[in-house]
Amino acid sequence: xxxxxxxxxFTPADAARRAxxxxxxxxxxxKPDEAVQAAIAEHRAQWVWRTQPKPSLPKPHRLHMTLCHxxxxxxxxVEGIRQVLGELRMEEDFELLLDWSGVWAHNGIAIxxxxxxxxxxxxxxxxxxxxxxxxxxxxxxWAPHITIARKASxxxxxxxxxxxxxxxxxxxxxxxxxxxxxxxxxxxxxxLQSSGRKAGL
Numbered sequence: 408x409x410x411x412x413x414x415x416x417f418t419p420a421d422a423a424r425r426a427x428x429x430x431x432x433x434x435x436x437x438k439p440d441e442a443v444q445a446a447i448a449e450h451r452a453q454w455v456w457r458t459q460p461k462p463s464l465p466k467p468h469r470l471h472m473t474l475c476h477x478x479x480x481x482x483x484x485v486e487g488i489r490q491v492l493g494e495l496r497m498e499e500d501f502e503l504l505l506d507w508s509g510v511w512a513h514n515g516i517a518i519x520x521x522x523x524x525x526x527x528x529x530x531x532x533x534x535x536x537x538x539x540x541x542x543x544x545x546x547x548x549w550a551p552h553i554t555i556a557r558k559a560s561x562x563x564x565x566x567x568x569x570x571x572x573x574x575x576x577x578x579x580x581x582x583x584x585x586x587x588x589x590x591x592x593x594x595x596x597x598x599l600q601s602s603g604r605k606a607g608l
């Protein structure tokens with residue numbers, strides 16, 4: 408008698424789920440300027456890494472701080488997101504002070520973190536509110552950081568000299584994670600309004 412296996416049929420819902428997983432990811436994020444990228448990379452170069460597994464170090468121009476992760480969306484939704492983010496009016500640019508680095512124990516990711524900043528929190532909250540129709544999961548426990556390495560468990564980080572980061576805009580980005588190398592496509596940039604521009608100076 409032939410051996411049979413209990414296999415669940417591949418349903419249209421399964422096909423849709425697979426398609427979503429293969430779609431590019433969407434983010435709202437902050438991207439440091441070249442001077443900040445270079446300062447972070449210089450600090451990272453002072454770390455002592457384990458040889459196995461070999462850490463994965465993103466290139467300086469790929470460093471960013473995620474404000475909000477958006478589930479994969481089709482082209483019509485992407486255009487809708489672009490438009491609602493364009494309607495967001497923030498009345499201040501601001502400066503972050505990056506002064507701590509280390510490794511998250513639960514996932515082995517090495518990060519740089521800023522000092523608490525009320526303007527950053529307001530921007531994050533405003534973006535989450537604006538994107539609510541497209542979001543899933545919790546965003547209250549957001550921990551602002553820049554990922555500087557993966558597979559970094561056991562690495563030793565020296566004290567981080569403070570790095571000042573002037574934040575003048577945020578970006579809407581589509582990330583093609585299945586490509587090699589990963590490709591980040593900036594769909595739109597949204598300037599933050601400085602006090603000088605707000606006053607017409």
